[in-house]
Amino acid sequence: MGFCNSCGRPIVKEDYGTNKDGSLNPEFCKDCFQNGEYTEPDITLNEMIIRKSKEMMAKNPRLAETHATGITTMFIPGLKRWNPEFQDDYKDIKDL
Numbered sequence: 001m002g003f004c005n006s007c008g009r010p011i012v013k014e015d016y017g018t019n020k021d022g023s024l025n026p027e028f029c030k031d032c033f034q035n036g037e038y039t040e041p042d043i044t045l046n047e048m049i050i051r052k053s054k055e056m057m058a059k060n061p062r063l064a065e066t067h068a069t070g071i072t073t074m075f076i077p078g079l080k081r082w083n084p085e086f087q088d089d090y091k092d093i094k095d096l
């Protein structure tokens, strides 16, 4: 099992996003990535962190907001969609 490199949720094959040619993209979930594009191209890192914090708190009502945002602030910026290191990797590949 992997996890989505945009929203960070754990994903199995049924959750995979899709590439332009319809093949599965195991790096992202289908909520974030369909037909080779992000479903919400304009969402910011900050918005994603807030959304995932709220989802975590909805699932765990006793979880404190500071704790939830603490986890998401550590985790989400390292995902490929948001991490500048990976974006440089992709840029290099495109330039070649």
Ligand SMILES: [Zn+2]
Binding pocket: 004, 005, 006, 007, 008, 009, 028, 029, 030, 031, 032, 033
């Ligand atoms: Zn996702």
